[in-house]
Amino acid sequence: MIQQADIPDIKNITDCEAETLCTRLRASLIDSVSKTGGHLASNLGAVEITVALHRVFDFTRDRLVFDVGHQCYTHKILTGRADKMSSLRTFGGMSGFPKPAESCCDAFIAGHASNSVSVATGMARGRTLLGDNYYVIALIGDGALTGGLAYEGLSDAGNSGERMLVILNDNGMSITKNVGGIAEHLARQRLKPQYLRFKKGYRKVTGTIPGGKTLYRITHRIKKAVKETLLPCSFFEDMGFTYLGPVDGHDVKGLTSLLRYAKDIEGPVLLHVRTVKGNGYTPAERNPDRFHGVGRFCVQTGEPLSAGSPNFSAAFGGTLCELAEKDSRICAITAAMRDGTGLGEFFCRFPSRSFDVGIAEGHATAMAAGMAKQGMVPVFAVYSTFLQRGYDMLIHDVAIQGLHVVFAVDRAGLVGEDGETHHGVFDVAFLDTVPGMTVLCPASFSELKTMLAYAIQEVQGPVALRYPRGGEGAYTADSGTGPAVLLRQGSDVTLVGYGVMINEVLRCAELLQQQGISADVVKLNTITPIDIHTIQNSLSKTGRLLVAEDVMDANCVGRRIAAELALAGSPAANVALCNLGRSFVTHGSVAELRKLCGLDGESLCRKAMEVCTRG
Numbered sequence: 001m002i003q004q005a006d007i008p009d010i011k012n013i014t015d016c017e018a019e020t021l022c023t024r025l026r027a028s029l030i031d032s033v034s035k036t037g038g039h040l041a042s043n044l045g046a047v048e049i050t051v052a053l054h055r056v057f058d059f060t061r062d063r064l065v066f067d068v069g070h071q072c073y074t075h076k077i078l079t080g081r082a083d084k085m086s087s088l089r090t091f092g093g094m095s096g097f098p099k100p101a102e103s104c105c106d107a108f109i110a111g112h113a114s115n116s117v118s119v120a121t122g123m124a125r126g127r128t129l130l131g132d133n134y135y136v137i138a139l140i141g142d143g144a145l146t147g148g149l150a151y152e153g154l155s156d157a158g159n160s161g162e163r164m165l166v167i168l169n170d171n172g173m174s175i176t177k178n179v180g181g182i183a184e185h186l187a188r189q190r191l192k193p194q195y196l197r198f199k200k201g202y203r204k205v206t207g208t209i210p211g212g213k214t215l216y217r218i219t220h221r222i223k224k225a226v227k228e229t230l231l232p233c234s235f236f237e238d239m240g241f242t243y244l245g246p247v248d249g250h251d252v253k254g255l256t257s258l259l260r261y262a263k264d265i266e267g268p269v270l271l272h273v274r275t276v277k278g279n280g281y282t283p284a285e286r287n288p289d290r291f292h293g294v295g296r297f298c299v300q301t302g303e304p305l306s307a308g309s310p311n312f313s314a315a316f317g318g319t320l321c322e323l324a325e326k327d328s329r330i331c332a333i334t335a336a337m338r339d340g341t342g343l344g345e346f347f348c349r350f351p352s353r354s355f356d357v358g359i360a361e362g363h364a365t366a367m368a369a370g371m372a373k374q375g376m377v378p379v380f381a382v383y384s385t386f387l388q389r390g391y392d393m394l395i396h397d398v399a400i401q402g403l404h405v406v407f408a409v410d411r412a413g414l415v416g417e418d419g420e421t422h423h424g425v426f427d428v429a430f431l432d433t434v435p436g437m438t439v440l441c442p443a444s445f446s447e448l449k450t451m452l453a454y455a456i457q458e459v460q461g462p463v464a465l466r467y468p469r470g471g472e473g474a475y476t477a478d479s480g481t482g483p484a485v486l487l488r489q490g491s492d493v494t495l496v497g498y499g500v501m502i503n504e505v506l507r508c509a510e511l512l513q514q515q516g517i518s519a520d521v522v523k524l525n526t527i528t529p530i531d532i533h534t535i536q537n538s539l540s541k542t543g544r545l546l547v548a549e550d551v552m553d554a555n556c557v558g559r560r561i562a563a564e565l566a567l568a569g570s571p572a573a574n575v576a577l578c579n580l581g582r583s584f585v586t587h588g589s590v591a592e593l594r595k596l597c598g599l600d601g602e603s604l605c606r607k608a609m610e611v612c613t614r615g
C-alpha cells in the first residue's frame with residue numbers, strides 16, 4: 001500500500017515518473033479497498049485524470065468539485081491522506097467522499113449526483129466577484145450527466161463566460177451500463193486528433209510571435225463563426241463551452257498537456273475524457289457494476305471474502321416479481337439503482353415493464369404519475385436519500401391528483417459507511433407532509449411481502465414502504481397490515497417503535513424487565529397516518545412514553561404522537577423522544593452509529609429508566 005512518504009513532489013515529476021506513480025496508485029487502491037471495502041471501479045478509472053490534475057493545478061487554491069465524489073480516493077492519497085486509506089469509511093476514520101473538514105484540498109462535500117457543475121459555477125462566480133483568480137474544475141461522470149440538474153448547471157455555466165473547466169469522465173457506465181439519449185450521444189462523439197493537435201500547435205506558435213495573441217483571438221473568433229454556421233457543433237459547444245475531446249483518460253502525459261492548454265483558455269471549457277471503469281484490475285474491468293461498491297475481497301480472484309446475506313432489497317424484488325406475474329399493471333422504475341434496489345430479477349423477467357431512467361429521481365416520480373394516471377401501477381424503487389430529489393414531483397404530480405404510485409423506499413434510516421449524504425433520515429418527515437400519503441414500515445422480510453401486496457392492491461393514492469439497508473433483526477414475525485400492534489404488555493412505560501428499530505425497542509424492554517420495570521411495546525406498521533388510539537390505550541395504563549426512531553427530530557413520529565396526545569387532551573406525564581436530533585450523522589457501522597446517537601437497546605433502556613424515575 002502506498003504510504004505518504006512514497007508520494008513524490010507531483011508538480012515536478014516527469015511524464016515517465018507520472019506513469020509510474022499511476023501504476024503504484026492503482027495497485028495501492030486495489031490492495032487497500034480489498035481490505036476496507038468501498039468504491040473501487042470508479043476510483044481505478046479516475047487515477048490518471050486525478051494525477052494529471054494535481055500536476056497542473058494547486059488544490060490548496062484551485063477548487064476541484066467532485067460529482068458524487070465516490071472517485072476521490074486518488075485525490076485523497078495525493079493530498080496527505082495516503083496513510084488514512086486503511087481507515088476508509090470506518091467510524092472516526094476517513095470518509096469515502098470529499099470532506100472539507102478533512103482537508104483544505106477538498107473543495108466541497110459530495111455524495112448525490114449531478115450537482116458538481118452548479119457548485120463549480122457558483123465557486124467561479126464567487127471567485128470573480130471577489131477579485132480572486134484561482135481555477136475551478138468540476139469532475140463529472142457520464143452517469144451523473146443523466147441527471148437533469150447537470151443540464152441546469154451546464155446551460156448556465158456555458159453562458160457564464162466564467163473561466164472554469166468541466167471534465168466529463170465518460171466510461172459508458174453508471175453503476176450498471178449507462179442509459180438514455182445522452183449516453184448514446186456521448187458514444188457517437190469521435191476524437192479529431194489531427195484537429196486537436198493543430199489547435200494546440202497553432203496556439204503554441206501564436207503564443208511565441210509578436211502580436212500572436214491578437215492573431216489567435218481573431219482567428220479563434222473566425223473559426224467559431226465558421227464552425228457555428230457551417231460545421232456541426234457538439235452539444236457542449238452549443239451550450240457555450242470550448243469542447244476538447246474525447247481523449248484517452250488513461251494517458252497521463254496527454255492529459256497533463258491538455259490540462260495545461262485548457263487552463264489558459266478564456267471562458268468555460270469542457271474536456272471529454274474516455275476511461276475504463278475498473279481500469280487495470282481485470283475482475284473490475286469485467287464486472288464494473290459488481291465492483292462499483294464492494295465489500296472486502298480477495299485480490300487474486302476478485303471474489304468477496306464474506307458471503308452476501310438475505311436483505312430487504314432482495315425480498316422486495318422477489319415479491320414484486322410474484323405480484324407482477326399476476327398483475328400486468330405493475331411496472332418497476334429505478335433511477336440508476338437497479339441492482340441496489342433488488343430489481344435485477346424483475347428487469348430480466350418483465351423487460352417491457354422495467355424502466356431505468358438514469359440518475360433522474362424527479363423525472364422518475366413524474367413519469368410514475370403519468371403511468372398511474374393512465375392506469376398502470378408504477379412501483380418506484382429508490383433509496384430514501386435519493387427520493388429527496390423527487391419531493392416536489394411527489395406533491396405536484398402524484399399527490400394533488402391522488403394517484404396510486406408505490407414508492408419502495410430502500411436504505412431508510414441510518415445506512416452506515418456512506419455517512420451524512422446517504423442516511424435515509426428525512427423521508428419520515430417529508431412524506432408525512434404530503435396530503436393523502438400512506439407510509440408503511442415493514443420490520444421483517446415477511447412484513448415487507450405482506451405490506452407490498454397491501455400497498456399495491458388495497459391502498460388508494462400515493463403509498464410508500466420504507467425499509468433499511470441490509471437484513472432483518474431478531475424480529476421476524478409478520479404483524480399484518482393493521483396500523484399498530486402491541487408486541488409486549490407491561491404497566492410502567494409505553495415504548496413505541498417501527499421498522500427494524502423495533503429490535504432495539506424490544507431489546508430495551510428486555511433490559512427493563514431485568515430491572516423490574518415492565519413495558520408495553522407498541523409497534524407501528526403505519527407511521528402516516530398514525531393510529532393514536534393504541535398508544536392512548538397503553539398510556540392510560542402507564543402514563544409514560546418513549547418513542548425510538550433513527551430519523552431526524554423534525555416532524556418525527558415521536559413529535560407527532562406527543563402533539564396528537566396533547567391535542568386530544570391526554571398528554572403523557574413523561575415523554576422521551578429518542579431520535580437523531582437535528583445534526584447530520586457521520587459514517588461508520590449502523591451499530592456504532594446507533595450507539596453514538598443513543599438508539600441502541602442499552603441506551604434506550606437508560607432513557608426509559610430516567611422517564612420512569614421522573615415520576
Ligand SMILES: Cc1ncc(C[n+]2csc(CCOP(=O)(O)OP(=O)(O)O)c2C)c(N)n1
Binds near residue numbers: 389
Ligand atoms: C441523486 C443520486 N442518485 C443516485 C446515486 C447513486 N449513484 C452513485 S454513483 C452512481 C453512478 C455514477 O456514474 P458516473 O457519474 O458515470 O460515475 P462512475 O461511477 O462511472 O465513475 C449512482 C447512480 C447518487 N449518488 N445520487
Ligand SMILES: CC(=O)[C@@H](O)[C@H](O)COP(=O)(O)O
Binds near residue numbers: 068111292293411415
Ligand atoms: C456512491 C453512491 O451513491 C452509491 O454507490 C451508494 O454508495 C450505494 O449504496 P449501497 O452500498 O447502500 O447500495
Ligand SMILES: [Mg+2]
Binds near residue numbers: 141142170174
Ligand atoms: Mg460513468
